Amino acid sequence: MSNLPWFWIGLGALVVVSVAVNLWLNQRAAKATPLCQHCDSKRVKEIKRDIVQSRTIEFNAGGMSGGGDVRLQFDYDLTYSCEDCDRKMVIRLTETQ
Ligand SMILES: [Zn+2]
Numbered sequence: 569m570s571n572l573p574w575f576w577i578g579l580g581a582l583v584v585v586s587v588a589v590n591l592w593l594n595q596r597a598a599k600a601t602p603l604c605q606h607c608d609s610k611r612v613k614e615i616k617r618d619i620v621q622s623r624t625i626e627f628n629a630g631g632m633s634g635g636g637d638v639r640l641q642f643d644y645d646l647t648y649s650c651e652d653c654d655r656k657m658v659i660r661l662t663e664t665q
Contacts, residue, residue: 602648606657614648617646625641627639640664641665643661
């Protein structure tokens with residue numbers, strides 16, 4: 569029975585690692601950081617995120633009646649600050665929940 573705790577600790581560590589890797593991959597995919605509009609620098613960071621408006625949209629699932637899927641959609645204004653030229657830019661982003 570003395571092996572049992574190590575089994576669970578190992579399993580826990582495995583889960584933590586795989587979740588961390590998943591998060592890291594998701595973050596990399598989501599981080600399509602734009603270039604600075606003023607000096608083309610990649611060193612921009614998001615400093616503010618405002619929801620401009622939200623609405624519901626309906627997806628029709630293949631023309632089947634009653635197969636509609638209602639989603640929430642948000643428009644964001646993302647404000648980025650450039651670390652090279654210290655200027656700011658705003659990018660409109662639409663995100664479907
Ligand atoms: Zn810049």
